[in-house]
Amino acid sequence: MPLFALMDCNNFYASCERLFRPELKAKPVVVLSNNDGCVIARSGEAKALGIPMCAPAYQWEHAFRQHGVAVFSSNYALYGDLSNRVMSVLEDLAPCVEAYSIDEAFLDLSGVAEPLALCRTIRERVGRHTGIPVSIGLARTKTLAKLAARRAKKDPALEGVFDLSACPDPDAVLRETEAGDVWGIGLRSAKRLLARGVRTALDFSRLPADWVRKELTVVGLQIQLELKGVSCLSVASAPAARRSVLCSRSFGQLVEDKEHLREAVCAFAARATEKLRAEGLEARALQVFTLTPRHREALPQHQGQATVTLPGPTNFTPDIVAAALRGLDLAFRPGFAYQKAGVVLLGLAAASGRQHSLLDLPPEERRRQRALMHVLDSVNHRHGRGTLRLAISSAPDRPWHMRQHRRSPRYTTNWDELPRIGAGRNSAALACGQRARHLLDE
DNA sequence: TCTGGGGTCCTAGGACCC
DNA sequence: TCTGGGGTCCTAGGACCC
Numbered sequence: 001m002p003l004f005a006l007m008d009c010n011n012f013y014a015s016c017e018r019l020f021r022p023e024l025k026a027k028p029v030v031v032l033s034n035n036d037g038c039v040i041a042r043s044g045e046a047k048a049l050g051i052p053m054c055a056p057a058y059q060w061e062h063a064f065r066q067h068g069v070a071v072f073s074s075n076y077a078l079y080g081d082l083s084n085r086v087m088s089v090l091e092d093l094a095p096c097v098e099a100y101s102i103d104e105a106f107l108d109l110s111g112v113a114e115p116l117a118l119c120r121t122i123r124e125r126v127g128r129h130t131g132i133p134v135s136i137g138l139a140r141t142k143t144l145a146k147l148a149a150r151r152a153k154k155d156p157a158l159e160g161v162f163d164l165s166a167c168p169d170p171d172a173v174l175r176e177t178e179a180g181d182v183w184g185i186g187l188r189s190a191k192r193l194l195a196r197g198v199r200t201a202l203d204f205s206r207l208p209a210d211w212v213r214k215e216l217t218v219v220g221l222q223i224q225l226e227l228k229g230v231s232c233l234s235v236a237s238a239p240a241a242r243r244s245v246l247c248s249r250s251f252g253q254l255v256e257d258k259e260h261l262r263e264a265v266c267a268f269a270a271r272a273t274e275k276l277r278a279e280g281l282e283a284r285a286l287q288v289f290t291l292t293p294r295h296r297e298a299l300p301q302h303q304g305q306a307t308v309t310l311p312g313p314t315n316f317t318p319d320i321v322a323a324a325l326r327g328l329d330l331a332f333r334p335g336f337a338y339q340k341a342g343v344v345l346l347g348l349a350a351a352s353g354r355q356h357s358l359l360d361l362p363p364e365e366r367r368r369q370r371a372l373m374h375v376l377d378s379v380n381h382r383h384g385r386g387t388l389r390l391a392i393s394s395a396p397d398r399p400w401h402m403r404q405h406r407r408s409p410r411y412t413t414n415w416d417e418l419p420r421i422g423a424g425r426n427s428a429a430l431a432c433g434q435r436a437r438h439l440l441d442e
Numbered sequence: 443t444c445t446g447g448g449g450t451c452c453t454a455g456g457a458c459c460c
Numbered sequence: 461t462c463t464g465g466g467g468t469c470c471t472a473g474g475a476c477c478c
């Protein structure tokens with residue numbers, strides 16, 4: 001019989017921020033999205049204050065002050081690094097691990113002798129090695145394991161681990177889960193289900209399959225089977241080949257000036273191309289898009305989008321930037337105040353295995369391009385992102401740059417931002433230092 | 443003043459082929 | 461009156477995830 005576990009870090013970003021600030025242990029903590037726009041993570045105490053997920057930060061400033069909420073800009077360098085540490089603990093203990101997201105992993109525990117005991121060990125060791133609290137759900141399918149993990153998180157009596165496969169009354173768990181909370185059922189599907197009188201995961205699992213197929217496509221059908229205990233999804237221990245690379249940002253202020261938009265698109269294209277090279281990939285096409293602010297209906301709205309085919313697969317920044325600027329010419333309409341733009345690289349393939357073409361650049365020229373990009377990446381890796389860049393992407397204080405006023409230090413990934421044990425700091429600071437040294441020793 | 447960023451998958455429809 | 465059938469590939473748009 002197949003058996004899956006889902007490990008989910010509790011309030012992951014908020015837990016990361018607390019790690020080096022032990023004085024925040026029982027305090028409400030929230031983490032904001034890029035641009036300090038809205039709430040994307042909350043500690044348990046913040047949830048208890050009624051601060052909803054995705055709450056616009058400016059509407060809650062008063063409540064933050066009133067209740068002494070610790071507010072952080074998002075710090076992805078920190079979260080990414082801690083995520084890697086959590087995943088490596090899992091790799092040490094479990095036979096087959098799929099890092100599903102920054103804070104979740106699926107484990108295939110089919111054939112493991114004592115799966116529940118293993119899950120308890122995992123939870124204890126992740127906590128001891130990283131300081132991140134996690135919940136783990138066990139079940140016969142991935143979709144059910146997600147449900148089990150939700151329950152493990154919610155019910156303190158379970159101490160963070162719940163085995164749905166050994167539950168005497170699994171239907172009760174499905175009955176207590178709203179259909180919209182099932183993995184893969186979003187807002188639209190939940191509305192359709194509700195219109196048919198389906199409220200709970202149990203109701204959904206009992207719908208006629210042909211209705212589900214027709215209304216929710218094969219995706220819905222698969223979810224239904226998984227809820228009934230028929231495993232359709234396996235654990236992918238090797239990550240699938242990437243299909244696209246995206247870089248987009250909301251601007252710190254609305255942007256009308258095309259010149260500023262060109263700078264932004266240039267910077268996004270350059271950043272996306274860096275990611276491409278870091279993974280040894282090349283792109284054959286790209287898309288540029290521009291957006292006016294959705295939430296301000298009084299302003300004239302425009303969504304621009306343009307696709308540009310590159311002459312051949314490439315990861316050479318100047319060529320991709322030039323193509324992106326041609327795309328912007330098509331996606332830009334004057335007279336609008338833009339809030340966001342982005343660049344998507346498409347048609348990805350490994351740079352090493354590429355098909356040669358009659359239209360390719362001469363090998364000497366390709367070598368020259370590769371060498372130039374190698375220097376660019378090395379300098380930026382050593383001295384910080386953006387140290388070496390195309391002249392058009394301009395200085396680091398432009399109106400379109402995002403706001404990020406409350407970012408915590410990159411404690412674990414930047415030598416200049418390590419926590420310090422020093423004069424005038426209290427014992428909490430000492431604890432920080434010990435934690436840091438422990439992490440560095442690892 | 444002020445509402446994120448980065449992905450994947452499915453479907454329908456059109457272009458094109460023999 | 462009356463103009464096939466079967467297939468692939470690409471793209472745009474929608475839905476969903478964290």
